[in-house]
Amino acid sequence: MKSETFTYEVKCRSCRSKFNVQLFESHDKNLFMVDKKDWYCEPCKKKYFAEQAEQRTKAQESSGFPQITGTDKMISWAVKIREDLLKKVDYLQKSLTFGGEAEKLASEKGFAGLFEEWRKETEAKWWIDHRNMTVRDISKRVAEILNPPA
Numbered sequence: 001m002k003s004e005t006f007t008y009e010v011k012c013r014s015c016r017s018k019f020n021v022q023l024f025e026s027h028d029k030n031l032f033m034v035d036k037k038d039w040y041c042e043p044c045k046k047k048y049f050a051e052q053a054e055q056r057t058k059a060q061e062s063s064g065f066p067q068i069t070g071t072d073k074m075i076s077w078a079v080k081i082r083e084d085l086l087k088k089v090d091y092l093q094k095s096l097t098f099g100g101e102a103e104k105l106a107s108e109k110g111f112a113g114l115f116e117e118w119r120k121e122t123e124a125k126w127w128i129d130h131r132n133m134t135v136r137d138i139s140k141r142v143a144e145i146l147n148p149p150a
């Protein structure tokens with residue numbers, strides 16, 4: 001049996017290396033977790049996040065968005081935020097209805113302006129600072145771009 005130190009040895013699902021984890025539930029619960037959970041060692045986790053970030057960067061580059069600069073951790077977070085914000089834009093655009101062709105063109109112009117602004121934001125920090133931007137905020141910004149405050 002394991003000791004009462006709450007440290008358990010698990011095997012990384014990806015590279016099969018063994019490593020220790022500390023768990024804080026009852027011993028029975030812990031053993032269940034050790035058995036059932038998919039464990040990944042730190043290097044594999046890091047690699048996984050780096051790959052995710054790279055895939056997101058590539059997908060966003062194909063929509064004309066530049067590379068983000070910052071630390072690896074910040075970049076990984078920022079590209080996830082940018083992905084979420086682009087999804088919000090998509091959602092917003094799909095929810096819009098127009099009274100006519102002129103309205104539709106104006107809206108397209110507004111979103112193009114928004115993307116132009118966003119494409120200039122290459123620092124991870126900017127995206128992290130704007131992570132709580134809602135669909136409503138985006139809609140407001142598009143309206144401001146179309147009708148700049150005097």
Ligand SMILES: [Zn+2]
Nearest residue numbers: 012015041044
């Ligand atoms: Zn591993």
